Amino acid sequence: MRELVTDAPCGFLVTDTNERVLYCNATLGHWLGRPPSELADGAMMKDILTRGSHLLFQTQIAPAILLEGFAREVSCLLNVRGRDAPLPVLLNAVLRRPKDGLPARINYAFFDATERTAFEQRLRERQKESEELAVIVRNAKVGIIRCDHRGRIKRLNPAGAGILGVEPGCLPQAPIGRLLSLDDGTEDWFTHTIERPDPDCTFEASCNGHHYNISVGEITNPEEPYAEKEYSVILRDISKRVLAEQRMELLVGELKHRIRNVFTVTAGLVRQSLRNAPAERDKLVDRLHNLAKSHEILTQSYWKDANIREIFAPIEAQAGEQQRIVIEGPDLLLVPNQFKALSMAVHELATNARKYGALQADQGIVEIQWSVSDADTRTIDFTWRESGGPQVVAPERTGFGSAMIERALAAEFEGTAKIHYHPEGVEFAFSGVVRR
Numbered sequence: 001m002r003e004l005v006t007d008a009p010c011g012f013l014v015t016d017t018n019e020r021v022l023y024c025n026a027t028l029g030h031w032l033g034r035p036p037s038e039l040a041d042g043a044m045m046k047d048i049l050t051r052g053s054h055l056l057f058q059t060q061i062a063p064a065i066l067l068e069g070f071a072r073e074v075s076c077l078l079n080v081r082g083r084d085a086p087l088p089v090l091l092n093a094v095l096r097r098p099k100d101g102l103p104a105r106i107n108y109a110f111f112d113a114t115e116r117t118a119f120e121q122r123l124r125e126r127q128k129e130s131e132e133l134a135v136i137v138r139n140a141k142v143g144i145i146r147c148d149h150r151g152r153i154k155r156l157n158p159a160g161a162g163i164l165g166v167e168p169g170c171l172p173q174a175p176i177g178r179l180l181s182l183d184d185g186t187e188d189w190f191t192h193t194i195e196r197p198d199p200d201c202t203f204e205a206s207c208n209g210h211h212y213n214i215s216v217g218e219i220t221n222p223e224e225p226y227a228e229k230e231y232s233v234i235l236r237d238i239s240k241r242v243l244a245e246q247r248m249e250l251l252v253g254e255l256k257h258r259i260r261n262v263f264t265v266t267a268g269l270v271r272q273s274l275r276n277a278p279a280e281r282d283k284l285v286d287r288l289h290n291l292a293k294s295h296e297i298l299t300q301s302y303w304k305d306a307n308i309r310e311i312f313a314p315i316e317a318q319a320g321e322q323q324r325i326v327i328e329g330p331d332l333l334l335v336p337n338q339f340k341a342l343s344m345a346v347h348e349l350a351t352n353a354r355k356y357g358a359l360q361a362d363q364g365i366v367e368i369q370w371s372v373s374d375a376d377t378r379t380i381d382f383t384w385r386e387s388g389g390p391q392v393v394a395p396e397r398t399g400f401g402s403a404m405i406e407r408a409l410a411a412e413f414e415g416t417a418k419i420h421y422h423p424e425g426v427e428f429a430f431s432g433v434v435r436r
Helices: 002-006 026-032 051-068 114-139 158-164 189-194 239-273 278-300 313-318 336-355 400-412
Strands: 011-016 021-024 070-078 087-096 105-112 143-148 153-156 201-207 210-219 230-237 324-328 365-372 379-387 416-422 425-433
Touching: 011 026, 026 105, 051 070, 051 087, 087 114, 143 158, 153 158, 158 230, 189 210, 189 230, 210 239, 239 278, 313 324, 313 336, 336 379, 336 400, 336 425, 400 416, 400 425
Parallel strands: 324 365
Antiparallel strands: 011 021, 011 105, 070 087, 087 105, 143 153, 143 230, 201 210, 210 230, 365 379, 379 425, 416 425
16 A cells, blocks of 8 residues: 555645645655655645745645645645746645544645646637637628528628628528629529639629628638538628729720820821921831830839830731741839830830841841849849841941930939940840839
């Protein structure tokens, strides 16, 4: 019997009514990091319990033991020698009153509560997270709804109740597909959505004059894998955004129309003013048309950044069957002013190539290459190289087009630009900073 008590998986302790230790088994001694004989040689309860637990023991536990004769499942912390963290235990105690000449004593049993304490801590954290999440859902401006696989609503927040037109706190009997009837005539959109191979999806739809972004997702429950499936439906009212986009499209359409008219009128004035100088007239009108195309591309993207590749599409379209336009470079977005400057430069190069250079010959080649550094300050290195055309002779003076190419690009890209007239073909190179 003594061996059973000594080697038991729980700690046993016997004290007198003055907290003096009379006996300690090996398990408790091991937990405390002290030999049982040392504890039984004058140790007190204050040596076993942490300061906080001993204060609790003196004020509540000990009086209860002396009054009622027992204490059960009381959480305490043991003061472990050589260890910073105390050991959580559950204390049980029984008062043995004086009998047969033996003095009163108290028998204690301690159970290691490390796992239980950790579990309770996780449980408290989960409960706190659940409470915080409940507050977020309750105060969210978007509708958050939980449905079963038939679309019956299990729970919904006040915003969801407002969108569906039901009283907060009341669960409607009708399925969500009927409560939120889409204007496009889709019947039972909820069932149609969850029957897809991937039921997690987001789409936009209109209902009764409002525009919504609707997200449907399956709610997984690992603890009940065979339970009926449930789904979350999130409704975001995007009516203001959609109306703003519609107004923006109307304004952009009107802007495109007016810009087109301005360029048309300007081109007409140029034709009338330079009717006796057809070469200069055609050159200027051609530049106006290219500038108008650049404006149209930027207008379509609401004057945001545009892809550099869009600049070269007209050149490819105008190339002959045997002519080659080789374009190599990564996708790159340019801010509007840089896009316009490069577009005008490429237009001048292409015009000269068609009149005097590689694109005049049947088998001419134009190689367009660019690269962009990955540094914090992005720099672009751009090259236009012609070959296969007639022999090139450098002009005696720099024309307006060449000057515009070099100066405009150098200014917009804060770099350098230069045209080289090699006998085998024109080469244009520039490098500069790509603005963000």
